[in-house]
Amino acid sequence: MWSPDRALVFALVTASHLTPGHVLGQDQLFCQRTDPDCHSHDSRLFTNSVKPQWNKNMTDLTHSLGQFRVSCNKLIESFPIDEIDGNFVRSVRNCIFSKSIPTPLKGPLRLAAVSKDAIEKILNLDVAVTQSEDFLLYASGTKVLPGSVPIAHRYGGHQFGYWAGQLGDGRAHLLGQYLNRKGETWELQLKGSGKTPYSRSGDGRAVIRSSVREFLCSEAMYFLGVPTSRAVSLIVSEEPVLRDPFYNGKLKTERGAVVLRLAKSWFRIGSLEILAESGEIDLLRKLLNFIIKEHFSFIGPDDPEKYLVFYSRVVNETAHLIAQWISVGFAHGVCNTDNFSLLSITIDYGPFGFMESYDPNFVPNTSDDEGRYRIGNQAEVGLFNLEKLLVALSPVLTQQQQKQAKIALKGFVDIYQMRIHQLFKAKLGLLGEEEDDNYLIAFLLKMMEDTGSDFTMTFRQLSEVSANQLRSRDFSDIWAIADLSSHKLFSDWINTYLMRISRQQSDLDRQNRMKSVNPRYVLRNWMAESAIRKAEMNDFSEVEQLLRVLSSPFVTQVAAEEAGYAARPPRWADSLKVSCSS
Ligand SMILES: *[C@@H]1O[C@H](CO)[C@@H](O)[C@H](O)[C@H]1NC(C)=O
Ligand SMILES: *[C@@H]1O[C@H](CO)[C@@H](O)[C@H](O)[C@H]1NC(C)=O
Ligand SMILES: *[C@@H]1O[C@H](CO)[C@@H](O)[C@H](O)[C@H]1NC(C)=O
Ligand SMILES: *[C@@H]1O[C@H](CO)[C@@H](O)[C@H](O)[C@H]1NC(C)=O
Numbered sequence: 001m002w003s004p005d006r007a008l009v010f011a012l013v014t015a016s017h018l019t020p021g022h023v024l025g026q027d028q029l030f031c032q033r034t035d036p037d038c039h040s041h042d043s044r045l046f047t048n049s050v051k052p053q054w055n056k057n058m059t060d061l062t063h064s065l066g067q068f069r070v071s072c073n074k075l076i077e078s079f080p081i082d083e084i085d086g087n088f089v090r091s092v093r094n095c096i097f098s099k100s101i102p103t104p105l106k107g108p109l110r111l112a113a114v115s116k117d118a119i120e121k122i123l124n125l126d127v128a129v130t131q132s133e134d135f136l137l138y139a140s141g142t143k144v145l146p147g148s149v150p151i152a153h154r155y156g157g158h159q160f161g162y163w164a165g166q167l168g169d170g171r172a173h174l175l176g177q178y179l180n181r182k183g184e185t186w187e188l189q190l191k192g193s194g195k196t197p198y199s200r201s202g203d204g205r206a207v208i209r210s211s212v213r214e215f216l217c218s219e220a221m222y223f224l225g226v227p228t229s230r231a232v233s234l235i236v237s238e239e240p241v242l243r244d245p246f247y248n249g250k251l252k253t254e255r256g257a258v259v260l261r262l263a264k265s266w267f268r269i270g271s272l273e274i275l276a277e278s279g280e281i282d283l284l285r286k287l288l289n290f291i292i293k294e295h296f297s298f299i300g301p302d303d304p305e306k307y308l309v310f311y312s313r314v315v316n317e318t319a320h321l322i323a324q325w326i327s328v329g330f331a332h333g334v335c336n337t338d339n340f341s342l343l344s345i346t347i348d349y350g351p352f353g354f355m356e357s358y359d360p361n362f363v364p365n366t367s368d369d370e371g372r373y374r375i376g377n378q379a380e381v382g383l384f385n386l387e388k389l390l391v392a393l394s395p396v397l398t399q400q401q402q403k404q405a406k407i408a409l410k411g412f413v414d415i416y417q418m419r420i421h422q423l424f425k426a427k428l429g430l431l432g433e434e435e436d437d438n439y440l441i442a443f444l445l446k447m448m449e450d451t452g453s454d455f456t457m458t459f460r461q462l463s464e465v466s467a468n469q470l471r472s473r474d475f476s477d478i479w480a481i482a483d484l485s486s487h488k489l490f491s492d493w494i495n496t497y498l499m500r501i502s503r504q505q506s507d508l509d510r511q512n513r514m515k516s517v518n519p520r521y522v523l524r525n526w527m528a529e530s531a532i533r534k535a536e537m538n539d540f541s542e543v544e545q546l547l548r549v550l551s552s553p554f555v556t557q558v559a560a561e562e563a564g565y566a567a568r569p570p571r572w573a574d575s576l577k578v579s580c581s582s
Contacts, residue, residue, distance in 0.1 A: 060181065061124055061125060061126040062125050062126065062129070063128065064129065065125070065129050065132060065134045065135060065138065066134075066146070068123070068125060068129075068145070068178075069145075069146045069147040070145055070147045070176030070178050070188055071176050071177055071178075072147070072149040072151060072175075072176040072177070075097060075174070075176075075177065076097065076149060078286070078290050079095065079096040079097065079283070079286065079287070079290075080094055080095050080096075080283070081095050081096075081097055081099065081151075082097065082099065082154070082197065084098070086197075087100055087103070087194065087196055087199070089195075089197060089198070089199055089200060092166065092168070092197055092198075093278060094280060096154060096271070096287060097154065097174070098151065098152050098197045098198075099149060099150070099151055100150055100152040100169075100196040101150055101173075102141030102144075102150055102173045102190060103141070103193065103195060104141060104194075105141070105193075105205075105237035105238075105239045105256050106238055106239040106256075107237050107238020107239055108237075108238060109137075110136075110235065110236050110237075110538060111130060111131075111136060111233060111235055112208075112234045112257070112535055113215055113233065113544060114127065114130045114232065114233045114234075115215075115231055115232055115233070115547065117219070117551065118219070118231065118232045118262060119232055119233075122184075122186055122262055123178060123180065123186070123232065123262075130233060135233075139232070139233045139235055139258070140193070140235045140237070141193035141194065144175075145175055145176065147176055148175045148176045148188075149176070150190075151174050152168060152169040152170075152173060152174070152196035152197060153168060153169045153174060153198075153266060153267075153271065154166065154168045154197075154274065155168050155268055155271040156168075156273045156277060156338065157268070157273060157336050157338025158270075158273070158337040158338075158384075159334075159336040159337075160336065161372070163277070166198065166274060167198065167200075167270060168198025169198055170196060170198045170199040170200055170202045170204065171191060171192055171193065171199065171202055171204040171205060172189050172190060172192075172193065173189065173190045173194075173196070174187060174189050175189065176188060184264065185264065185294070187262065187263055187265060187266055188260060188261075188262060189261050189262070189263070189266060190258050190259070190260055190261075191206055191211070191258065191259045192205050192206030192211060192256060192257055193258050203241065203242075205239070205241045206257055206258070206259070206582060207241050207243055207254040207255065207257060207582065208236050208254060208256075208532065208536055209254065209582070210581075210582030211236075211259050212234065212257075212531060212532050212535050213352070213528050213532070214231065214261070214349040215233075215234040215259050215543070216531070216543065216546055216547060216550065217352060217528075218230055218231045218261065218346070218349060219231055219550065219551065220523045220550035220553065221328075221346055223552065223553055224328050224522070224553055226324045226328060226330070227324070227344060227345040227346060228345050228347075229261050229262060229263040229266075229341075229345055229347045230261060230262040230263070231259050231260070231262070232260040233259070234257060234258075234543070235260075236256075236257045236535070236538075237255060237257065237258075239256035240253045240254075240255065240256075241253070241254050241255060242254075243579075243581045243582075244581055245579030245581055246367075246577065246581075247367050247580070247581065254536075255536070263347065264295065264343060265291070265294070265295055265341075265343050266341075266347070267287075267291055267341070267343075268337070268338055268340055268347070269337040269340045269386075269388060269392070270337045270338035270340075271287065271342065272287065272288065272342075272389065272392040273337060273389075273391075273392040275287065275392070276391065276393075276394070276395055281395045281396065284395065284396060288310065288396065289301065291342060292306055292310055295342075296309075296313060299313075305401065307393055307396050308397060308401045308408075311389065311390065311405050311408060312408040312411075314342060314344060315386050315408050316411075316415055317344035318344045318382050318386060319379075319382065319412050319415040320344070320415070321344045321346065322379050322382045323379075323416055323423055324419075324423065325375075325378060326378065326379075326423075327420070327423040327424065327517075328354070328456075328519065328522060329355040329358075329455040329456055329522065330352065330355075330375075331352060331353050331355060331362055331364045331374070331375040331378065332346065332352050332378065333350050333351035333352045333353065333365045333373055333580075334348070334365065335373050335385065336385075337385045337388050340382075340385045350365075350580065350582055351364050351365035351367075351368075351578060351580040351582075352364055353525055353578065354456070354522040354523060354525070355375055355455050356454055356456075356569060356573075357454055357455065358445065358448035358449050358454070358455040358458070359375075359449060360374070360376030360449065361374050361376060362375045362376075363375075364525075364578065366578055379412075379413075382412070383412050383413070386412060387409060390402075390405050390406070390409060421441075424441045425437055425441065426514075426517050427459050427514065427517055427518055428440065428441065428444070428462070428514070429463070429510040429514040430500060430501070430504075431504045432504070434500065436496070436500075437500075440493075440497060440500060443493050444493060444497075447487040447489060447490060451483055451484050451486055451487050452483070454480040454483070454569075456518075456522050457479070457480035458480040458481060458483075459518040460480075460515075460518045460519065460520050461478040461479075461480050462481065462514065462518070463514030463515045464478070464511065465478060465511075467498055467501060467502070468507075470497070471494075471498060479568050516554055519553035520554065520555075520556055520565075521549050521550055521565045522550075522553065523546065523550060524573070525573065525576055525578050526570060526572070526573035527546060527565060530542060531543045531545075545563065549565060
């Protein structure tokens with residue numbers, strides 16, 4: 001049976017029953033990093049044959065915000081809307097959205113960071129517009145964008161294993177949809193923009209600390225090729241916001257910030273759950289039909305099996321997403337059903353973390369004492385969340401379809417293991433399929449666990465060394481492999497690996513392939529922390545530097561090397577506690 005405790009290593013070992021027929025070829029797995037269209041798996045969900053035009057004609061970018069329009073019509077007209085107005089906390093029924101005007105932040109606003117890639121390629125705006133006063137006002141929620149009717153989404157969710165009732169956008173405002181020049185529709189959302197009917201006991205704000213982390217990590221994940229929401233801008237204010245960063249009763253005054261973020265859809269598992277829980281089945285059907293029409297257009301609207309097909313698709317994509325998280329050492333931190341996207345993209349960056357030394361029990365949320373959301377448990381939690389999605393869909397499925405959906409859910413483990421197998425094979429540069437490949441991968445991970453060698457840099461340095469250097473056992477300038485080499489079985493593993501790679505083409509080829517999937521830079525907590533400390537004093541240079549470096553995580557960069565981003569983490573990072581209130 002599948003052991004959740006050892007999900008990572010065990011998944012690899014038990015995946016050995018897979019036949020090569022299940023495994024996609026290398027070229028289907030990874031597009032070339034040099035291809036500007038290569039990122040995330042967007043295209044699999046939103047088949048868009050329109051080639052991006054932006055780089056062919058930069059003058060096509062919009063230079064004035066006055067010409068930038070979003071629309072809320074589709075979202076508002078497709079569903080009944082909350083009839084009550086005002087941002088007071090209440091229990092809401094029979095709607096998907098409530099109208100909610102953002103509350104402007106106090107004090108002078110400062111643009112701390114902007115993603116040129118998101119603003120130009122997704123919003124088709126010239127990055128120069130971000131220097132205008134208007135941009136500060138629009139992207140902070142002070143002024144409402146042309147065409148926008150700000151709304152907050154009503155959803156529910158299972159948090160930490162239990163049904164939590166009504167949750168909803170408690171500090172986020174959906175500004176509207178933008179149809180870009182590639183024919184893609186993106187939803188603009190502010191986070192930290194004030195109270196909504198769903199704020200519960202919250203103040204509707206987000207602090208600089210958590211906003212810097214969300215801004216940097218969503219962009220970093222995109223450039224790592226992991227499906228994710230995006231971040232356009234980060235604006236900081238002078239508004240005091242009270243937080244208890246370590247949940248120990250020691251309150252700290254921080255400052256409010258707003259991130260303008262983008263996703264093709266912000267609907268979550270919890271969006272459907274709340275409707276099923278409260279018996280709003282007509283609305284559940286309506287929302288499902290909308291999501292299928294807009295985002296799963298390969299499913300016909302009259303297909304009697306459409307909800308089943310939709311479910312199977314989400315199961316598949318979620319398995320792929322979580323496998324990708326593991327492959328870059330990412331732990332989401334709060335995998336509640338309200339934080340799991342129906343498009344299977346990474347959303348809601350909170351107490352996430354990239355694992356440093358390899359450890360399946362790595363827990364990024366320092367308050368998560370039980371380790372529910374430890375990195376090696378994410379697949380298990382994904383399975384739990386998908387089970388809850390199935391419960392939410394049950395009212396619209398026939399008995400027969402419910403049975404089939406359960407079979408689809410069972411397939412999750414196989415899909416996950418197959419994907420892990422593919423990803424880790426690629427991380428080791430293994431072509432074709434050989435019987436002992438799983439053993440080779442699991443063996444390496446076990447040695448990494450025993451020696452605590454750095455996850456990111458071990459794979460990266462294995463990509464950078466030649467077979468000859470491995471053979472000579474000269475690891476003087478490669479610290480992660482040097483750490484690994486202290487393992488008593490290291491030589492055995494190296495010999496097996498060398499043998500395996502000697503049976504395939506050129507070694508240079510292997511190195512290049514591996515370098516395109518094993519990042520040299522990830523957003524380590526100490527890196528984010530260092531940028532945050534400066535940002536809190538209005539010095540945004542390190543946020544900017546990190547964004548630049550993490551936009552090309554597979555390419556060695558001088559500034560990054562000088563900053564030590566690929567070096568052994570500094571001493572002070574050991575004692576770093578990531579605070580989780582955001
Ligand atoms: C770019 O687009 C602008 C406006 O649409 C047009 O005037 C110009 O000729 C185009 N330039 C090129 C090189 O296609
Ligand atoms: C599952 O998802 C992956 C990744 O998006 C995709 O390549 C594959 O075709 C999907 N499989 C099915 C059966 O939908
Ligand atoms: C994600 O989960 C955390 C923990 O339950 C919760 O506080 C947060 O509100 C969720 N995020 C969103 C945007 O729903
Ligand atoms: C971290 O874990 C604790 C304990 O489970 C939980 O109460 C807290 O909400 C978590 N933090 C976040 C941001 O979800």
